[in-house]
Amino acid sequence: MQQTLQITGMSCAGCASSVEKAIHQIDGVENCIVNFGTEQATVEFNDQRLKLQDIQQAVARAGYGAEPITEFWEMSAERDPSADPHTQELRRKTLFGGVMSAIIVFGSIPMMTGLQIGWIPMWLHHPWVQWALATPVMVWCGRDFFVGAWHSWQRRTADMNTLVALGTGTAYIYSLVITIAPQLVTNQGIEVAVYYEAAVVIITLLLLGRWLEQRAKNHTSDAIRHLMGLQAKTARVLRQGQVVDIPIQAVVVGDVVLVRPGEKIPVDGEVIEGQSTVDESMVTGESMPVSKGSGDPVIGATINKTGSFQFRASRVGKDTVLAQIVQLVQAAQNSKAPIQKLADRVTSWFVPTVMAIALVTFLVWLLTTGNLTLSLITTVSVLIIACPCALGLATPTSIMVGTGKGAENGILIRGGDSLQQAHRINTLVLDKTGTLTAGQPTVTDFVSVGGTANQNELKLLRLVAAVEQNSEHPLAEAIVQYAQRQEIEVNALPPVSEFEAIAGCGVQGRVSDRWVQIGTPRWMHDLNIDIERLAARETALASQAKTTALIAVDGQIEGLLAIADTLKPNSQSAVNRLQKLGLEVIMLTGDNRHTADALAREVGIRQVIAEVHPDQKAAKIRELQDAGKVVAMVGDGINDAPALAQADVGIAIGTGTDVAMSASDITLISGDLRGIATAIQLSNATLRNIRQNLFFAFIYNVIGIPIAAGILYPVTGWLLNPIIAGAAMAFSSVSVVTNALRLKRFQPH
Secondary structure, three states: OEEEEEEEOOOOHHHHHHHHHHHHOOOOEEEEEEEOOOOEEEEEEOOOOOOHHHHHHHHHHOOOEEEEOOOHHHOOOOOOHHHOHHHHHHHHHHHHHHHHHHHHHHHHHHHHHOOOOOOOOHHHHOHHHHHHHHHHHHHHHOHHHHHHHHHHHHOOOOOHHHHHHHHHHHHHHHHHHHHHOOHHHHOOOOOOOOOHHHHHHHHHHHHHHHHHHHHHHHHOOHHHHHHHHOOOOEEEEEEOOEEEEEEHHHOOOOOEEEEOOOOEOOOEEEEEEEOEEEEOHHHHOOOOOEEEOOOOEEOOOOEEOOOOEEEEEEEOHHHOHHHHHHHHHHHHHOOOOOOHHHHHHHHHHHHHHHHHHHHHHHHHHHHHHOOHHHHHHHHHHHHHHOOHHHHHHHHHHHHHHHHHHHHHOOEEEOOHHHHHHHOOOOEEEEEHHHHHEEEEEEEEEEEEOOOOOOOOHHHHHHHHHHHHOOOOOHHHHHHHHHHHHOOOOHHHOOOEEEEEEEOOOEEEEEEOOEEEEEEOHHHHHHOOOOOHHHHHHHHHHHOOOOEEEEEEEOOEEEEEEEEEEEEOOOHHHHHHHHHHOOOEEEEEOOOOHHHHHHHHHHHOOOEEEOOOOHHHHHHHHHHHHHOOOOEEEEEOOOOOHHHHHHOOEEEEEOOOOOOOOOOOOEEEOOOOOHHHHHHHHHHHHHHHHHHHHHHHHHHHHHHHHHHHOOOOHHHHOOOOOHHHHHHHHHHHHHHHHHHHHHHHHOOOO
């Protein structure tokens, strides 16, 4: 069983590691990923051996909270993310701490500058007044830091709260001792100075950083909220002969739903009456409206454009395409990329290392100078400036924004590992049928030679359509659809008698006293029908990998039809775009070599692997991998499933009705191959963003900690003020999240 939990009380990446460790230690837990960016834990466990309450209790013992998440797509998309209780509490504490800090700093100016400023009341910088102002900030505003540090101590671990509690607590207690018994310090010849302003300003700055960080993190889930907001609120259904408006949650499978022009389609279903065009761009990313008629599928949350129609609901609630997309995006945002393991390893030893550095700093300065104040300032600065939060946020925030951006472009990315792997692809293998091509036969050419009765093309086509309408062969269906596109009323075709379908040859029948035969050149030859007048044209079309059907009327050749599985409109431009990215593009197909080469030339693919059975496709992918290539396989996700699973990255072509293809890492909802290049470019942009975040997080600590320890003091006589250290620490996390949000401006090229 898999369950997603909302974790409360986490303040840094170390907290996420602690929660993950606590859950992993439970007998019966198979896997657990805690994402600090989303503040969620995804837990896989054996529900026969373990109850959800056991996991919640283990998290509680670790000092955090855990609540199961309801279906995310059912939550209100109109909720203001900045209005949640946690964000509001941070705001209140920040404002209160800011006011108190301003008063204390104002009163401390004479002490900090050594100047007597007449317009600052003397009583305002009295130690007891400053203590009275600072204590509420420490107790209320800083409560979470100290409670978190206490829980860490109980677990015999250390996290960001430990550093903050030690740093601010040291400054506060040192100041309190001087306030109560200043003689303890003056007797040792040390200047009396309190540092309440440092403690409260640091607390306030850290709260400000967390508040800004929380506000920024809220925007990383904008993509999910946008998808949820697409859903209609009500549906107009036909029940007991009456048309009624009901909430969308009340729609059940089998309901007949009525949709008028301009309305959102409430749920997934199949058109049973009427015709229209539907804008599916918000789900598939395809900008052109799609024509819909009887028997065609419709997707919930898409917008009806021109006509009215009725459809029968087939998927409702969490089974709709929109709900599946939301669930897949959420799962991807909660996943971890392999690059995050580096940050996880660093944060696991980061806080203990910082505490050791702080202790060494204190002892070195105390033993070399004997100055307790200098030793305390440098120690507090080291404890405060260290920031594992930025390391913990570097990867998950970028993945959240990147996968959300993919969903906006009709690209579903399964997780962080898939997103990271995509940028390494150097070889792309494309299935032919249903991937490069439309996956269904279409009439491409129709030629008439006039015949003995001097019929025009339209009359001949009517005879052909009348006969083919009686056949169930896919080619016959393509011919009838072609006749419809030529504005021939299929329902008004003349009746056919003596109809016969001859396997491997063609069909024949009598239409209005005319004997009509449609079939292969070989069959025509067997019937002693002279095809010389069309032989050259038939050969030319066959060389283009098209299937030809010759038409004879009363024993005389009258015309021919060429049928092919045509390329998708964007296949050629998509292949060209992929090749410009430096990818080696290969077509993999079961077709014969002649047909495969003809289509490859048309689309611009230079390397073809033909005559491959479906069960051999995975082996061909393995051969390419054995040659050192990083391979992505693109297929329809059905007969290509083994090859999709074998590839380093499996990319499935979505149909708009089945987006959760289990064998694929990436799904293109609309089926537009241009999405492959977009997915690769998005992967490159996301990985570049993650590397930037990790670089800034690492370099910040590598430079900041030695400066805080006073490495510049012997040369410059300058020490880093703990207040400045607190400001730098607070805004390091904000800068990482802000950099991740830049991915929202990603545009494919």
